[in-house]
Every structure is written in structure tokens, then in C-alpha cells.
Amino acid sequence: MAGGASDEIVVVGGGVVGLTTGVVLAEGGRRVRLWTRDAPGATTSAVAGALWWPYRIEPAGAARAWALRSLEVYEELAGRPGSTGVRMVEGVLGETRLDEVAGWLAGRVPGLRASTAGEYAGTGVRARLPLIDMPAHLAWLRERFEAAGGVVEERAVSSFAEADAPVVVNCTGLAARELVPDPSVRPVRGQLVVVENPGIDTWLVSVDAAGRYTYLFPQPGGLVLGGTAEEDDWSLEPDPATAEAIVARCAALRPEVAGAKVLAHRVGLRPARPAVRLERDALPDGRLLVHHYGHGGAGVTVAWGCAREAARLVTG
Template identity: 55%
Template sequence: MTSPSVGISAPVRVLGSGVIGLSTALELRAAGHEVEVWAERPAARATSAVAGGLWWPYHIEPEERVGAWALETLAVYEEWAAEPERTGVRLVEGVHAETSFDTLGPWAGSVRGLRTATAAESPYSPGLFGRLPVVDMPHHLAWLEQRLRAAGCRLVPRTAPSLAEAAEGARAVVNCTGPGRAFPRARRGGAPGARAARPRREPRRDDVVHVHGGGGDRSVYYIPQPYGLLLGGTAEEHDFRESPDPATAEAIVRDCAALRPEITGARVLAHRVGLRPARTGGVRLTAEHLADGTPVVHNYGHGGAGVTVAWGCAREAARLVTEVPGA
């Protein structure tokens, strides 16, 4: 039973201001709940803000659930890509080198237009060519915050030292915390090591994503954003440093320039580091009750693919809140 001091009009309290927290809050509001979002950092300073923003199931488990979440999210982004200036979402052509359908889950067969790349499109065989969503994350997160405020949700700049404290006065709690907060493990990386201006000589195709490799703790990618190219990247286990490493940043630019020589002369605008909210066993998306009976839904541990599965996970989390006894 929920505490008798909590009325039916009490809010569902979402912990976390990244793309997982904001999307979950919006789905809860759409389901008719009063919603508060608690976060130590505003969305502009969340890990999601420095994510590359490419839709692709990368470094995320469990495999048997990821595909459905990712495809549901893909459908949302494809709709929003019709208004990129408003939403920050675009559809961009690109290549995943050293990748083939037989290395991916069943979800890949449901992605419209995804096909084996030609030798001209990907000299690093095999490869997959597709037109996929790329999200300008700072712009997109600001838009999601605007939608929350317009819907009457409260964004509260505070932390939750414990789930019990977060539950005080709440109808239910949804735990969407990221790295460094209470529960998740973190994996360093996620964000590019460098952000470069567009080269003076434009690439052959203006909007192009190229991802080379992806195993271990390194991959090479460049992703076009309105402000320039995002270059990456790393995925270093058990490394919580948030300050850029100069040697790593130099290696990222060098590796990307080996794929596209015109990157060599690009001016580096900034170096950024993000912490992927990884978790042993993958995403935790479950419901339970605290000792006082308050329902808690966990929605965290999305690793390197929070942007990719955000809306599929948000909708499932909102359903759990509605269905769990006592909410």
C-alpha cells in the first residue's frame, strides 16, 4: 500500500534529466500523471548533451529486448525529422563499416533502407548503408524541456540521496539516474573526444555518417551536426574522468582524418567527455516497492544507446507506473 499521506494528485517523481528521464517524464504526462523531474544537473549538462546522437543499438543489452525498444524509438525520430529546426532530429545517410546483417539482431531487417554498402560507399568491407536519425542533442534536450514545461511538469534542480527520500510526497518514483548517481555503473566514452568545425573542403556528400569498427574500447566515427563534425571515440571501462585526455583527443582526430583526409585541416572547437551509463546485465527496466509501499520503476543502464532506445523504454516505464499496484 502507498503511504496514506500521499493523495491521488501527488506527482510521479522522475529522477534524471538526460534523454531517458525527459522522455519518460513526457510519456508519464501523456498518460495523465502529474510529473516532477528531479536532477542535479540541467539537461544541458547531462551526459546526453554530449552524446553523438546517432540512432544505432550500440553497447546495450539485453539483446532480446533492445530491438523492440530501438524500432519504437526509430519511428518517433522518423516523424520528428520532418521538422529538424524544431526537434533537432534529422535523417542522414551514412555507412557502418565492418558490419553486416549477420552480426546484428533481427531488428536490422526492419530498418527501412538499410542495405549492404557498395564498394564505393564503404571501402572497408563489409559495410551497411542507411539513412538514419542523427539528433543534435543540446537542441533536442532543450526542446524536450520546453515540452515538459508546456505540459505543466515541474523541473526541480535537486538530488535524491536515496529512493526513500525521493518518494516522500510522491505517488511513485521512476529512477532514470545516469552515471555517478546511486545505482548504475558507468563506462567512460559515449561523447566524442573532439568536436571539429566543418572542413573548408566539404565532403562529397554533405550529410554523411561513417562508423568504422566498434569492438573493444575504440571505434572511429564522424557525425555531422549543425555546428560541425562530432569525432569519436572511446568506450573505456571503469574510467570516471570527465576531463579530456589530450593524447586520446589527438588520436581521435588522426583516426578520423585517415578516413576523410579533409578532416586534417579542420579547426577543433572543443573536446568533450561523456560517461555512458552502462550496467552489468544491461538495461534495468523493472518495478518494485519501497518499504513504505511506494512504487519504484527503474529505467537506467542504457550504455551507449540511450538515444536509440529512449522512447521505447519510456513508454514501457510509463506502462509499469500505471500498472504497478499502489501507483
């Protein structure tokens, strides 16, 4: 690896945003250490669904641009689903009109069309999008990062000043609320249920009149059912009543889900913010601090586009 200590960077945060940023920087020739409080399998990212779609992220225009740049990467990674965890899968976005998405997706999602009555009872859009098996993808990202010379260190930090490098990149997600500190970062709790897949091979996202999202994502380890979006709820304990309601809503859309054996319950806290913070700052001693957090429910969706922008901020 070229360069000396002046080229060293510490990325703080080991979720999908931190790992992807670490990959881009390390493959760009920088010496990168990634500090993570949690093993990749214990991060919020590991709990994600994870369908490529800019969900609960602002600003919308920038998020779409980051998402499209990430889409290019995921389409390429889908050629190796066994190792990368990325597959291109057909599905329906319910309560969505074709004219609402055609503008920014035109020419980027082949086969994009209005769904038929046989595919979905309401108004919807049929699309073939990346669906990512996050435990597999996070493991692959870590391997790619280490193959590029990156080093992962499991450690908790109470201050970015602890990082002993000329450049620090803050990819701490919800932890930025205390570390920055930034009180505008808030949790949006998501609860999922994983059941044995009764034979469903397409994904479905539906929104009811109350604005509740219901979704079914077929993953290698089972059918992922969701979900919730509970603002300012810090609980990581699965709620049995919520789980029962999720299964009931999914069974109303796909009756074969009723009675499917439950394999797991998952809870994650999305790091919501009025807008993603992706900008240069300085530590008290003048060293460069790049903030890269607040991706809401779309960290996976925008990871590669945002990581490349963060890398540009690092290099000035």
C-alpha cells in the first residue's frame, strides 16, 4: 500500500455505510483502519430487509442520485449472488403510480411497468430491483475491505479525538447522536419476522390507509416479513403483539404466509435525520473529520454513491 502515516484514515462505524466507505478508500490506495463497536452481524445493517429503494431518507434528490450510482454496483454484484449476497428480484411497489417513479428511473430499471390486477390488487409498479441478503453482504464487504489492505478493529469510542490518524470518517449512524453530538439523529424502530418461505419468489411492498408499510422479501434464509417505523423508540426487544400483527398483514396480502413456521424475530433502529450529513468538519486539533451519517432507512440503497462522495471529501 502506497503512502505513509499521513495517508492513514480511521473510519468509525462498521455497518454497511462504514464498510463500503472503507472499501472505496482502501481500494483508492489509502491506509484505512475501521473501528467498529459491534461485529458486522450485530449492526443495524444486519437487520435490514434489504430492498434497494430510497426509503425514509432526505434530501430526496441527492438520495436518488446516490441510489442510482449504487444501483450500478449492485447490478454488477448480482452476477455473484452466492458470495456478495446481492440478487436482482422481481416485485411490486404497492400504492405507487408509474408516473411517480418513471422520471428518475427511466432507462435505469428495465421492464419497469404498472403492475397487473393479478400481481397486486391495488395500484402498483412492477420492477426488478436488487434484494440484498445483509449478513452475507456484510461479510463479503469485510473480506473485500481486508483484501484491499484495510484493518478492522473492534473497539468502542467516546470521542473522535481518540482516533490516531490525520483523517477520521464518522459513519456511526445512530451513535452520532451522542458522539458528535447531534440531537437531530433519532431512531426509527423497525421490527421484522423471518418465516419459512412457503414458495414466494417475488418481493412485495404495500402501504395501507394509515401509512403502515407491509413487505415480504424472499431471502436465502427465509421469507422476511415487515415491518414497522416507530419514531423515537429505542427498544431492541421484539414485541410479540407487533410480530403477530406483521404476520397477519402479510398473510392478508399472501395467504400462504399464514401458519408459516417462525424462524426469527429481528429489531433494528434506523438512524433518521432531517437530511443526510455528508460534509467536511475539523477536530479540535485541526485534523480532518468527515461526517457521513443519517441515512434513515436507505443506508444499503445509497451506500456506494455516498461512499464515493465521502471519499472525495477526504481527498479535498
